[in-house]
Each structure stands twice: as C-alpha cells, then as structure tokens.
Amino acid sequence: MNPGxxxxxTTETQTFEGILLxxxxxxxEDHITIKLDNGYNIGLRGGRTEVLGEEEHLQVFPEIxxxxxxGLPEISMIATGGTIASRLDYRTGGVHMLMExxxxxxxxxxxxxxxxxxxxxxxxRVGSESMTFKEYPIIAELxxxxxxxxVAGVVVTHGTDTLHYTAAILSFMLQGLKKPVCLVGAQRxxxxxxxxxxMNLICSAITAGFSDIGEVVIVMHGETSDTYCSVLRxxxxxxxxxxxxxxxxxxxxxxxxxxxxxxxxxxxxxxRAREDTDVHADTALQExxxxxxxxxxCNPELLNYLVDxxxxxxxxxxTALGHLPxxxxxxxxxxxSAIKRAREEGVAIAFATQCLYGRVNPYVYTNGRIMFxxxxxxxxxxxxxxxxxxxxxxxxxxxxxxxxxRMMLHNYAGEITMRSLLERW
Ligand code: GLU
Numbered sequence: 460m461n462p463g464x465x466x467x468x469t470t471e472t473q474t475f476e477g478i479l480l481x482x483x484x485x486x487x488e489d490h491i492t493i494k495l496d497n498g499y500n501i502g503l504r505g506g507r508t509e510v511l512g513e514e515e516h517l518q519v520f521p522e523i524x525x526x527x528x529x530g531l532p533e534i535s536m537i538a539t540g541g542t543i544a545s546r547l548d549y550r551t552g553g554v555h556m557l558m559e560x561x562x563x564x565x566x567x568x569x570x571x572x573x574x575x576x577x578x579x580x581x582x583x584r585v586g587s588e589s590m591t592f593k594e595y596p597i598i599a600e601l602x603x604x605x606x607x608x609x610v611a612g613v614v615v616t617h618g619t620d621t622l623h624y625t626a627a628i629l630s631f632m633l634q635g636l637k638k639p640v641c642l643v644g645a646q647r648x649x650x651x652x653x654x655x656x657x658m659n660l661i662c663s664a665i666t667a668g669f670s671d672i673g674e675v676v677i678v679m680h681g682e683t684s685d686t687y688c689s690v691l692r693x694x695x696x697x698x699x700x701x702x703x704x705x706x707x708x709x710x711x712x713x714x715x716x717x718x719x720x721x722x723x724x725x726x727x728x729x730x731r732a733r734e735d736t737d738v739h740a741d742t743a744l745q746e747x748x749x750x751x752x753x754x755x756x757c758n759p760e761l762l763n764y765l766v767d768x769x770x771x772x773x774x775x776x777x778t779a780l781g782h783l784p785x786x787x788x789x790x791x792x793x794x795x796s797a798i799k800r801a802r803e804e805g806v807a808i809a810f811a812t813q814c815l816y817g818r819v820n821p822y823v824y825t826n827g828r829i830m831f832x833x834x835x836x837x838x839x840x841x842x843x844x845x846x847x848x849x850x851x852x853x854x855x856x857x858x859x860x861x862x863x864x865r866m867m868l869h870n871y872a873g874e875i876t877m878r879s880l881l882e883r884w
Contacts, residue, residue: 465512466493468503475501476511498651528575532611532668535577537601538563539594540584541618543645543656563616566649567657573722574668577610587618587625587644592851595625596742599632602640603740612639612667616660619644619698619706622677626693627845630675630872631852634741637673637734641666642693644679646704655680655704662688662718670724672715673733674872680704681717690716692730694845694874697815710815710883711840711876731873743855748772750847752813753783759797766801772854773801774838774847777810781819781837782826795829802834807863809836809850811843816883834860836867839875849874 460466462481467474468491477493480500486492492502527533538544544563563579564570582597602613617625626642633640641663645656663678666688675693682705689705695712713728747770751761765773777783783794801808810830812819818840821831831837838846846867853866868875 460508460510461513464510467509467511468493468506469508470503470506475503477501494650498654525576525579527577531573531575533575533577533609534612534614534664534667535605535610536563536579537598537605537613537615538579538581538584539587539598539615539617541587541616541620541622541644542648543616543618543643543660544584545648546650563660566654567660569657569661570664573661574664578605585618587621590621590625592744592746595628595632595744596740598625599629599740599742602629603633603738606636606638606640607737610638612641612670614660614663614667615640615642617642617644619646619679622679623693623697623707623842624844624848626675626677626696627842627874628744628848628852630693630874631849632740632742633675634739635736636675636738637731637736638738639667639670639672639733640675640693641678641690642675643677646680646702646706653704655685658685658720659688661720665718665720665722665724666690666716669722670716670718671726671730671733673731674715676715677707678718679707681714685720687717687719689714690718692873694872695842695876697842697844710842711817711880712873713880713882744851745771745854746851748774748847748851748854750774750776750843752776753778756792757784757794758792759794762794762797762801766797766804766806770806771858772807772809772850774809774811774843774850776813776843777819777830779812779814780823780827781810781812781821781830781835782824783810783830785826785829795833798830798833798835805858805860807836807850807854807867808834809838809846809867811838811841811846813843815842818879836864838867840879841874845874 464479466479467476477495480492490502490504494500622644643659643663647653666678677691677696678688681687681689691709697710698706699708700706715730716726718724787793819837821827821837
C-alpha cells in the first residue's frame, strides 16, 4: 500500500477506515497513521490491513463553471492563500495551498448557488504571516477594479494570522468605498471535521452580495458552533485566539451585524451604507515604518537603531494610557533622549495602547505629558496594528508634520471612536 490509499485496518478489537498518511520522520516502523473520515488522524500498531482504493481518486476536484446567474448578485473573489485555500497533501501529510483558486468550490460547492461569481483571481498565494507592503496595493487595486466594473461586493480569502492587518490597510486604501469588501479565512483546515472555512465563505458571500454594508469587514464565526458569522469592521477587529473558530473579536467597537448561512442578515450597529459609487485605490505606503512594543527593561537603543536606519515613522505600543520609561533608576533606560532625537530628525512617533481596550491619554500622568510635549502623537483608541498601518499610509502621502498629525487623527474608516464603549470580549 502507498500513502494516499484508502485502507481498512482491523485490530483485535476494532476496525478503522481512512487514508494512509506517509510516515513522518518521528514515527517508527511498527506504526502507521491513517486519516479517518471525520478528519482526525489515528496511529495504529499491528492489525490486518486491506487496500480499498488507490490514491488517484483523492486528486479529483469538481470543476465548477463561473457563470452569470439571473436574479443573483454578482460578486468577485480574490484568493490570497491561508488555511481557507488549502487542502491536505496526502503525500506529505501537510496542509498545502490550493493549486487553483477555483478549487475552493471543493470545500464549499454551495457558493455556486448563492451568488453569481463573476471572477476568482489569485494574484499571489502566501501565508498571511509572510505578507509585505507589496501585496496590499495589489489587493486594493483588484478590489477597486472589480467594484468599479459593477459587482455587488468582493470577497478576499486570506490567512487568518494577519487578516486584521489587511482589513485595516484596505479600509484606508479603498477611498470612497460604499460596497462590502469581505475578508474571510479559516481557523481549521478543510481535512478536519471542525473546518470553519465553508461557513465563513458562505456568510462572506452573503454579506458581499446582499448586505447593505459599504465597508471593509471581516466575516468569521461569531461563536464556536456553526451558528452565525459576525461582520466586523476592518479597523476595529483583532485575532484574539490561536485556534478558536470565533477568534476574531471586535475591540473598542461592536459587531456591525450577524449573518446566518441560511441567508439572513441582522444589523447591530451603525455602518456606512451601500451605494453604487466608484471607489479609488489610494495605495501609497511608506515602507520605513516600524512597530515597537514597550516593556520593562526595554532599551531605547531600539529606537536609535531605527532612526540610524532612516525609518520615517515608528508606532509604539506604549503601556496603558501611553507611557514609555522616563524615570528609570538607570538613566540609560529612559526613552526621553531617544524620542527627542527621533523627533529632531523628523521621525513621526505615535503611541497606541498595548491594553488594546480603551484609549491613550497624555494628560493623566507626567510621563504622558513629557512624551506629548516631545511631539509624540497619541493615537486615541486605534488598535496598535491599525495605527501602525495608518502611519505607513499617511507617511506614503506626506512628510509634513501638521498634515501627518491631521491625517493620523482624522477618522477615515471608523478606526477612531468618539466615546469609549463599555463592552469588551
Ligand atoms: N499561518 C497561515 C496564514 O495566516 C495559515 C493560518 C490560517 O489561515 O489560519 O496564512
């Protein structure tokens, strides 16, 4: 028998059927591993084995034609990679990216009935942890093109690791957006019984095709069961768990709505409403921007390094209300001179809170006032990742001090709220 074959193993007490997986380098000669039909793997020692089918049948994926369906809204899909666009490679036992974007129908054939899929494009396929500032403009331009050509909405399939970064940058880049751009991923791979990608994809297609929301949103499981998906504003959302299917949670904001796979949509808070107007992809980004995190014992030489290396902006995840070490026992650990020097050299410095919930405020402690007086920009209740990408986007447009401040504190896509909310996850 060969890896990929469907086999039956009969032990003294039980019978198991599944796909034979290749032996990993850590497995010994006495065991085999099979993938059961429920998606889980089991290691077995001994037993009688029979081959039920050859490996070929595993490679067949249904071909679904993209055709215009009367009466259904048209959407386009941009496939970028991640678990949602993956399948098990039976030769290596690893999860691999799909070879053809249309293979996504293999996990979610219902899509073909729900909406009229105009196009599935895959400009690149990378794990979202490997994204750079080169990929964001490509997604933004493709989305704008599809929307301006008349589709009702766009779905972007994406890895979940940095799904919220992409949602944030698209929220800034897609100027004038008044149609849904839905980012969607999967926390569990398609070979597992707990695969969440199909339902997430269905709900995102419903949101893109039928909802009244004209914003960049993340559409992912709202709870651990397969009940509904939450529609979350692209600038007020974060991955808050490594494995839970409801990992994406609103921070300093509320769910915009909920979508059920049956097709119903519930609206829960204010959103920008859909309108049929053109969107402009404004994609200028400054590459030399960094995100630093303050912590006990953090050394200001980190900032000096960035200034020496010609960084134009630094977003610091400061502690709580927006503090950095200033009154350290050892003066070498005070950040005052490093911040002063960075500012003198024209580097934009902004603080967001590492608490995530709540907002920064320079007026409560002396430490905050010192930083504020040195010209640090306090980024209100923006999430650190959102403020980091906004800084890169703003610096892509201007190097003028006043303009940087004005743009950073301007609310483009719901990233700044006027009032802090009581709710938190
Ligand atoms: N790390 C990969 C990514 O973010 C896969 C994880 C996932 O999609 O959940 O693309």
